[in-house]
Amino acid sequence: MSAVPYLYKAQIKKPQRQQALVSVIIPFLNEEDVLIACHRRVCRALDALGQQCEIIYVDDGSTDNSWHIVKNFNHPLHQVQCLRLSRNFGKEAATSAGLKASTARCAILLDADLQDPPEYIKDMVKAWKDGAQVVEMQRKKRHGENALKRLSAHLFYKLMSKMSDHPITENVGDFRLLDQKVVDVINALPERTRFMKGLLAWPGFKRVILQFDRDPRLAGTTKWNYPKLIHLALEGITSFSTTPLRWATIAGILTSLSAFVMALIILTKTLIWGDPVTGYPSTMLIILFLGGIQLLSIGVLGEYIGRLFIESKQRPLYILMEETFNQPTFARQEIEYAP
Numbered sequence: 001m002s003a004v005p006y007l008y009k010a011q012i013k014k015p016q017r018q019q020a021l022v023s024v025i026i027p028f029l030n031e032e033d034v035l036i037a038c039h040r041r042v043c044r045a046l047d048a049l050g051q052q053c054e055i056i057y058v059d060d061g062s063t064d065n066s067w068h069i070v071k072n073f074n075h076p077l078h079q080v081q082c083l084r085l086s087r088n089f090g091k092e093a094a095t096s097a098g099l100k101a102s103t104a105r106c107a108i109l110l111d112a113d114l115q116d117p118p119e120y121i122k123d124m125v126k127a128w129k130d131g132a133q134v135v136e137m138q139r140k141k142r143h144g145e146n147a148l149k150r151l152s153a154h155l156f157y158k159l160m161s162k163m164s165d166h167p168i169t170e171n172v173g174d175f176r177l178l179d180q181k182v183v184d185v186i187n188a189l190p191e192r193t194r195f196m197k198g199l200l201a202w203p204g205f206k207r208v209i210l211q212f213d214r215d216p217r218l219a220g221t222t223k224w225n226y227p228k229l230i231h232l233a234l235e236g237i238t239s240f241s242t243t244p245l246r247w248a249t250i251a252g253i254l255t256s257l258s259a260f261v262m263a264l265i266i267l268t269k270t271l272i273w274g275d276p277v278t279g280y281p282s283t284m285l286i287i288l289f290l291g292g293i294q295l296l297s298i299g300v301l302g303e304y305i306g307r308l309f310i311e312s313k314q315r316p317l318y319i320l321m322e323e324t325f326n327q328p329t330f331a332r333q334e335i336e337y338a339p
């Protein structure tokens with residue numbers, strides 16, 4: 001007998017258990033006030049699907065009681081997996097940990113603070129069953145966000161779509177559904193700089209956009225402040241586009257050209273009219289202008305070199321400290337999450 005059929009047989013993977021329909025991935029940091037309500041609403045939304053699902057909580061280094069709350073969550077039908085990272089690695093890394101752990105046919109990313117209402121899961125799964133491989137949830141209204149945050153978000157999306165080859169849809173956050181195929185692609189991406197909005201847009205696939213009203217946070221406060229948001233914006237731009245480098249080159253060309261034109265004007269004035277070279281203020285202005293452009297260009301270069309430095313270290317994206325895996329509790333008489 002040839003070895004080929006034997007090898008072929010050995011490569012067939014038999015599923016260990018029935019594959020879950022949806023993985024709901026919930027990264028959180030210090031969300032003790034909302035986790036119980038979150039679990040309750042997510043379970044209700046998954047129950048409405050009528051099939052086995054899994055919920056993956058990722059504790060991104062919480063220092064409050066959050067881990068002790070989630071690690072005991074369970075459900076009669078759905079599996080509940082809880083991952084605890086060894087410190088705060090940032091939402092992007094926590095989301096990546098959840099995607100790596102996901103085993104279902106599709107994954108949904110959800111914030112723990114219930115700003116992304118779990119009740120939309122049904123519509124998302126319907127769109128996926130109708131053929132979409134990515135279902136992006138676009139915010140119609142951004143309740144609980146001030147005008148400055150809305151304006152800065154709008155400017156960021158505009159800038160990103162100008163610069164990047166793979167434009168990200170405006171007002172679509174992490175709340176979205178990804179088919180298992182897309183999840184596999186994202187999991188295989190090797191980079192350490194995880195600008196999730198960009199990474200999730202990069203693979204393409206069949207996309208559908210659904211609109212929803214974003215609720216205000218249920219309790220607690222946002223984990224983002226302006227320095228963090230500026231860092232995220234810089235990370236997004238430098239990890240997805242080399243346009244700033246091109247702009248630095250163009251700025252260099254334009255200033256050299258204008259210096260050349262100015263030199264011609266000064267030379268002509270001096271030779272024809274015998275004007276002495278004057279103008280201390282204008283000289284200072286030009287020196288400062290050129291200095292500014294040079295420093296800016298060095299800064300832009302530095303941002304890219306910094307990213308290269310971080311990537312070259314090849315450190316893991318996150319470190320898993322603890323993990324619980326709560327199998328469905330079919331036999332339970334009392335369903336704990338019931339109101």
Ligand code: UDP
Nearest residue numbers: 027028029060090091111112113222223224
């Ligand atoms: N989050 C996280 N790690 C962080 C920051 C935030 O896992 O370093 C979680 C947070 O607990 C929440 C979600 O990411 O579940 C969204 O964060 P937040 O509500 O603070 O952001 P916003 O909605 O204000 O943009």
Ligand code: MG
Nearest residue numbers: 111113115217
């Ligand atoms: Mg929030």
